[in-house]
Amino acid sequence: MGRSPCCEKAHTNKGAWTKEEDQLLIDYIRNNGEGSWRSLPKSAGLLRCGKSCRLRWINYLRPDLKRGNFTDGEDQIIVKLHSIFGNKWSLIAGKLPGRTDNEIKNYWNTHVKRKLLSHGIDPKTHRSINESKTTPFHTRNEDVKSTFPDHNGVSKLKTETSCENGASTSGTTIDEELRLNVECDYSYDHVDKELNLDLTLG
DNA sequence: AATTTGTGCAACCGCCCTTCG
DNA sequence: CCGAAGGGCGGTTGCACAAAT
Incomplete structure (x- = not known):
């Protein structure tokens, strides 16, 4: 038995994130915290897969990220x-x-x-x-x-x-x-x- | 200046592990 | 105990930009 897909692919955006999407995600996590990634997109008003939101947050939007070149x-x-x-x-x-x-x-x-x-x-x-x-x-x-x-x-x-x-x-x-x-x-x-x-x- | 090739990085995919009912 | 759901991870892809020709 196969697993259900993590999201409705037909109704989700893919590719690069827009500033608006970033802001929606940041605002939502500020107010509600991390977690429940699967339901997050709907709650946050994002047409994205939950995994995609998690990745975007962890790899790019998290406030404690260092960014910049490696020393x-x-x-x-x-x-x-x-x-x-x-x-x-x-x-x-x-x-x-x-x-x-x-x-x-x-x-x-x-x-x-x-x-x-x-x-x-x-x-x-x-x-x-x-x-x-x-x-x-x-x-x-x-x-x-x-x-x-x-x-x-x-x-x-x-x-x-x-x-x-x-x-x-x-x-x-x-x-x-x-x-x-x-x-x-x-x-x-x-x-x-x-x-x-x-x-x-x- | 136009085209090709190389490079860097964000994002996606699919599998695995853990949790929970 | 079992199976489904959710989360996490590593590998890979694809695009944008830079450098070379």
């Missing part, structure tokens, strides 16, 4: 976190206040990937391209779901961790996990200091 520090943190989590953009975004998963994902695909490649680093494995051809790196990243089954409750999670050198701990939080990974030495030593500071903020 070198953010850039390096993204690389580091990606080496740990892989394409878990929401997890990475959780560590960068004011940035959204979509923004980070776009930034990764357009800037960081290219930058790493130009330095001879495989953006998937975070190892030098020659090396990663022969030795696949951290399969743990390919199965983050099994390690972190619930991103929402991320700070509460306990997890098994292990470094490449074989050291392992148990019962650590993700923040601890990050610090431990930072201690594992691969390619991004120059970032570690900054990350250690940043990640303690959780």
Whole structure:
């Protein structure tokens, strides 16, 4: 049995949002708060899919968004976190206040990937391209779901961790996990200091 | 100046997970 | 316990603008 569509596609607008639509969404959320995305468009007087409203709010209209270019520090943190989590953009975004998963994902695909490649680093494995051809790196990243089954409750999670050198701990939080990974030495030593500071903020 | 190619980013799509009746 | 609904996520697309020819 298929699922019902999230909205009546025949009666919804698509494509770029207009200023009027943005304003309707902002006004509605100011008055009623986030949530109930499916019913929101109707209540707010928008001819949009609920998912589309949610995306627009989270990625563009939220007042706490940073916007603007990524700093070198953010850039390096993204690389580091990606080496740990892989394409878990929401997890990475959780560590960068004011940035959204979509923004980070776009930034990764357009800037960081290219930058790493130009330095001879495989953006998937975070190892030098020659090396990663022969030795696949951290399969743990390919199965983050099994390690972190619930991103929402991320700070509460306990997890098994292990470094490449074989050291392992148990019962650590993700923040601890990050610090431990930072201690594992691969390619991004120059970032570690900054990350250690940043990640303690959780 | 006109056309082509490349780049960046907002938005959509479809699947998965969680919640709730 | 089961199934439907809602929400969240990652991958991908398409458009607007910039740079190159």
